Amino acid sequence: MDAVEKANTERQKRWAKDKKVGEGTYAVVYKGREIATGRKVAIKKIKVGQFKDGLDMSAIREVKFLRELKHQNVIELLDVFSSKTNLNLVLEFLDTDLELVIKDRSLVFLPADIKSWMAMTFRGLEFCHRNFILHRDLKPNNLLIASDGQLKIADFGLARDFADPGYKMTCQVITRWYRPPELLFGCRYYSTAVDIWSVGCIFAELMLRTPYLPGESDMDQLKTIFRALGTPTEEDWPGHTKLPDYVPVGQFPRTPLRELFTAATPDCLNLLSKCLIYEPRRRIGAKEALNHPYFFAHPYPSHPSKLPKPAIKNTLPLEEVDGNVDLSGPGPAVKANPPNKLKRKHSSDDLNGRSIARKLDFTQHTGDR
Amino acid sequence: MTTGSTTTDASSSKLSLYEGSTQYRHWRFSAEQLAQARASLNATAVSAIGEKFEAGSSSGVSFLSADEEVLLVKFYLAKCSQLCIHLGFPEEVEATAMTYLKRFYLKNTVMDFHPKDIMLTAVFLATKTTNHPVSLESYAQRIPKTQPSDILGHEFLVAQSLGFDFAVWHAHRALWGLWLDVQNLPDVNMDELRNVYESAVQHVRAARLTDVELIYTPSQISLTSFALASPALAAAWARSKIPTEPEPRVLAVIEPIKQMIASQGAPPEVEAVRAVDRRLRLCKNPEKVVGSNAYMKKQEETERKAEEKRKRKAAEVQKAMEDADPFGSPLARDTNLDDDDDDDD
Numbered sequence: 001m002d003a004v005e006k007a008n009t010e011r012q013k014r015w016a017k018d019k020k021v022g023e024g025t026y027a028v029v030y031k032g033r034e035i036a037t038g039r040k041v042a043i044k045k046i047k048v049g050q051f052k053d054g055l056d057m058s059a060i061r062e063v064k065f066l067r068e069l070k071h072q073n074v075i076e077l078l079d080v081f082s083s084k085t086n087l088n089l090v091l092e093f094l095d096t097d098l099e100l101v102i103k104d105r106s107l108v109f110l111p112a113d114i115k116s117w118m119a120m121t122f123r124g125l126e127f128c129h130r131n132f133i134l135h136r137d138l139k140p141n142n143l144l145i146a147s148d149g150q151l152k153i154a155d156f157g158l159a160r161d162f163a164d165p166g167y168k169m170t171c172q173v174i175t176r177w178y179r180p181p182e183l184l185f186g187c188r189y190y191s192t193a194v195d196i197w198s199v200g201c202i203f204a205e206l207m208l209r210t211p212y213l214p215g216e217s218d219m220d221q222l223k224t225i226f227r228a229l230g231t232p233t234e235e236d237w238p239g240h241t242k243l244p245d246y247v248p249v250g251q252f253p254r255t256p257l258r259e260l261f262t263a264a265t266p267d268c269l270n271l272l273s274k275c276l277i278y279e280p281r282r283r284i285g286a287k288e289a290l291n292h293p294y295f296f297a298h299p300y301p302s303h304p305s306k307l308p309k310p311a312i313k314n315t316l317p318l319e320e321v322d323g324n325v326d327l328s329g330p331g332p333a334v335k336a337n338p339p340n341k342l343k344r345k346h347s348s349d350d351l352n353g354r355s356i357a358r359k360l361d362f363t364q365h366t367g368d369r
Numbered sequence: 370m371t372t373g374s375t376t377t378d379a380s381s382s383k384l385s386l387y388e389g390s391t392q393y394r395h396w397r398f399s400a401e402q403l404a405q406a407r408a409s410l411n412a413t414a415v416s417a418i419g420e421k422f423e424a425g426s427s428s429g430v431s432f433l434s435a436d437e438e439v440l441l442v443k444f445y446l447a448k449c450s451q452l453c454i455h456l457g458f459p460e461e462v463e464a465t466a467m468t469y470l471k472r473f474y475l476k477n478t479v480m481d482f483h484p485k486d487i488m489l490t491a492v493f494l495a496t497k498t499t500n501h502p503v504s505l506e507s508y509a510q511r512i513p514k515t516q517p518s519d520i521l522g523h524e525f526l527v528a529q530s531l532g533f534d535f536a537v538w539h540a541h542r543a544l545w546g547l548w549l550d551v552q553n554l555p556d557v558n559m560d561e562l563r564n565v566y567e568s569a570v571q572h573v574r575a576a577r578l579t580d581v582e583l584i585y586t587p588s589q590i591s592l593t594s595f596a597l598a599s600p601a602l603a604a605a606w607a608r609s610k611i612p613t614e615p616e617p618r619v620l621a622v623i624e625p626i627k628q629m630i631a632s633q634g635a636p637p638e639v640e641a642v643r644a645v646d647r648r649l650r651l652c653k654n655p656e657k658v659v660g661s662n663a664y665m666k667k668q669e670e671t672e673r674k675a676e677e678k679r680k681r682k683a684a685e686v687q688k689a690m691e692d693a694d695p696f697g698s699p700l701a702r703d704t705n706l707d708d709d710d711d712d713d714d
Contacts (some may be wrong), residue, residue: 003413004476004530052517053497053505054524060497062534067391080533082525131386160500 011081015090017043026056033091034078040093041078045086059087065133065156065297066091068357073124075144075154094152098202099141100310102209107308111268114206115294116301117143118271126286129154129192132162136173138198140161140205148305162191163340171245176221181232182280183220186245193280196289200275207261222249229276230254237278267294307329390533396472398583404435406475413434414478418654421663432652437645440480440637445484446578447471447636448623452492456511460499464539466495467577469531475583476530481654482523489515490523498535540573540582543591549607551595568598575634580624593620593626 017030021042030043066077066089079085098117101107121143128135135142137158143156162337163169163364168188182190203320204212213228215221226232231252232240240246257269264272273296274284284292295301387393391416400404415432422430433441446467453463469491477487478584494502509517528535548566551557572594576582581590596603607617655663 002477002481003410004526007417010531048525054521055494055497055528056498057502060535061500063533064498067534068536070389082529085525087528348501 008081011079011358012083015041015043015079015081016146017045017082026051028367032090042091042093044081044089044091046089048085048087054078055087057141059089061159062156063087063089065128065159069131069133071127072150073120073152074127074154076300081132081318083143087220089280090113090157092146092152093156094144094146094154096145096310097141098143098206099139101139101145101308104206104310105209107310108297109206109308110302111263111265112299112302113307114224115205115268115299116307117151117206118199118203119295119301121153121202121291122286122289124153125195125199126290128159129195129286133159134192135159135161135195135198137175138195138202139175139178140202143202145307145309149307149309165189176218177201177214180219180223180280181222181278182240182243184218184225184245185240185243187280189214189244190280192285193283194288196283199286199289200272203275204261207264219247219249222247223252225250226250228255228260229278237362241276265294265297267292267297270294377421377535383684387538390538390566391532391536392538393586395532395534396471396583397603400580400584402582403580407435407439409477410475413437414480414654417435418480421655424456426454431648431679433645433649434475437648438474439647441479441642441645442470443578444637444639444642445488448485449488449492450574450577452512456508458492458496459499460541461539462495462501464541464577465490465537468537468539468582469495469527471580471583472534473527473530477526479649481657482526483649483653485525486519486706487523489520490527490562493520494527494535495522527710538587539589540576540587540594541570543587544569544573544594547591547595547606554602554609556604557602560647562602564603565595565599569594572630572634574628578636579629581629585626589619590626593623593630596620596623596629597630604686635645660699 013133014035015032016035019031020028021031022029028045028047030045032041032043034041046056048055048059063080066075067080070076075094076092077089078092081090112209114347121138125135125138132312135153135156135158137155138153142153142155144152146152154260157174160169169190171183171186171188171190174183174194178198178201179195183194188293201212213221213224215224226249231250234241257273259265261269261272271284271289271292274292275289277283306360411434418432419430421445449467450463453460453466466488468683470488472484473487473491474484489626491504493503493508496508505517505520509515509520544566548562548569551562552559569591573591577593585593592603592607595606604617604620607619608615611617611619656667658664
């Protein structure tokens with residue numbers, strides 16, 4: 001046996017798959033454990049054989065970035081091994097995700113809890129951005145929660161390095177409700193600000209306990225945003241009318257955030273508003289956000305172990321680690337199903353986004369040296 | 370550990386970003402370590418392949434030495450660069466593919482896998498990992514006598530050999546930063562500077578044919594390339610960065626890199642490579658030669674093992690069915706059935 005093959009077998013032997021917990025078109029997720037220690041893990045088995053272009057892009061992205069990123073607030077990739085034509089990602093096992101937490105009506109959130117989740121999200125994101133990585137799919141069900149309450153950013157299947165100036169990127173990324181207006185207007189040159197907008201939407205959702213900007217189509221998404229935050233003027237966002245897919249979607253007045261977020265403190269609303277600034281260059285950065293007075297004011301963030309958590313059910317919502325699966329998943333109609341079906345409903349638009357993103361990526365292979 | 374891992378977090382310790390990278394952690398060697406690793410890889414390969422030859426027939430075979438393997442790989446590093454230029458791929462793809470090829474042959478021998486094949490897979494994989502994907506079909510079409518399956522056949526092996534460390538930090542990126550930086554030096558002449566940069570780029574490209582990236586950091590290599598193009602500018606830049614040191618130490622650090630680029634930065638002589646390649650035909654692992662006796666034997670062996678495993682699994686399923694409640698096992702148990710990897714295709 002070749003040395004490389006042998007090393008792979010050795011690695012494979014370190015992990016045991018115990019139970020299948022989720023299946024999609026091109027990945028199966030197992031609950032498993034590290035044999036030597038009994039530590040719980042999630043094993044995501046990606047079926048590679050069926051792709052005509054070999055290892056698929058979202059698997060490659062996920063492996064590439066998670067191999068490099070080690071941070072308390074980013075999901076840890078413990079190992080990678082192959083079995084026949086499958087790629088197996090061994091990920092740390094995480095109990096739940098922020099979407100399930102938000103949806104669990106029996107849980108009450110204190111302002112300090114929201115502050116804690118936001119701090120952890122910004123910390124993880126700051127680390128990604130410091131490493132020149134854009135996540136491009138932040139939403140509550142990609143923010144996983146460990147048993148000790150730590151929040152971890154997961155699903156790097158759409159992530160990429162910052163592009164060099166002059167390199168176009170696809171604008172078909174980020175699940176619609178969390179997608180910033182510049183992408184909806186077809187912006188092909190963008191940066192970390194796209195992730196910040198998503199975090200702003202998540203922040204609002206934590207306070208409202210329901211998605212803040214739930215557009216029904218890309219066009220409706222813009223309308224939904226403008227209805228909430230007012231139609232941007234040329235002064236608010238210079239040059240936005242020149243963006244490739246710009247269309248006027250009507251004039252809506254700006255309503256102060258305070259009217260919707262009645263219980264929030266001024267610091268809190270100030271940070272939220274800075275995440276949702278139209279002009280991407282003026283939107284707050286992750287590092288700056290971490291230094292925002294909101295995080296230093298009373299009440300202080302809850303300790304992660306004290307955060308509200310759904311009661312552990314028998315069927316573990318492990319599918320979050322397999323966010324990039326199931327292209328044929330049930331459409332928006334599915335609502336009254338177990339937790340992971342709710343997620344499916346959400347993912348249906350991002351899945352569209354993914355397939356488009358992949359297609360677009362294939363067209364942009366010629367660059368100048 | 371989930372919670373105990375904070376000490377290894379780049380965020381919470383004093384590690385630089387580069388020190389947190391897989392490149393720093395897994396692919397950094399001393400020159401001696403490299404030589405040692407290659408020698409032992411070669412020795413293991415020679416003895417393993419020797420056994421694969423039919424009894425007695427290996428006695429007259431002259432296997433390749435570690436240096437000869439390196440020479441052959443280097444030839445294909447140069448080819449790899451040409452191929453990427455020919456296909457119009459960005460420099461990022463070219464540099465990444467060359468790194469993959471070098472790393473691959475720190476884990477494998479050319480006597481098992483010929484670099485001309487691995488090169489094609491390394492380039493294809495690099496297009497994907499650097500986010501410049503092309504369709505396999507169009508890629509294969511543009512390379513003579515190559516089928517998509519030739520390229521995909523090795524993809525897993527290459528990815529595995531790389532330990533799935535796909536991200537690579539390149540000297541040409543560091544050089545770009547340096548180029549932006551030197552423009553801020555006082556009294557620079559932009560035309561002159563541009564010439565220096567262009568020439569430094571050539572030195573970075575030459576450096577890709579050498580082992581420097583396995584020993585030094587991208588920033589060290591980029592500064593070396595800059596120094597090769599203009600020692601005065603490189604020194605001025607170093608002094609501006611480290612004003613406390615009138616003779617910045619980094620200028621001494623890069624001396625051996627200069628030597629390596631100067632002495633090894635050119636493609637090898639075709640004649641020498643041809644001689645090695647000719648010998649390789651006689652000493653390559655017979656198990657990898659389609660149609661040879663050893664190849665057949667290995668195939669049969671693999672097939673036999675797979676068959677055994679299938680039978681064992683069938684028996685288990687059979688037993689599970691016999692033991693189980695005729696109306697089906699409780700729902701939760703179903704999920705236990707498919708935890709083997711055999712069912713995949």
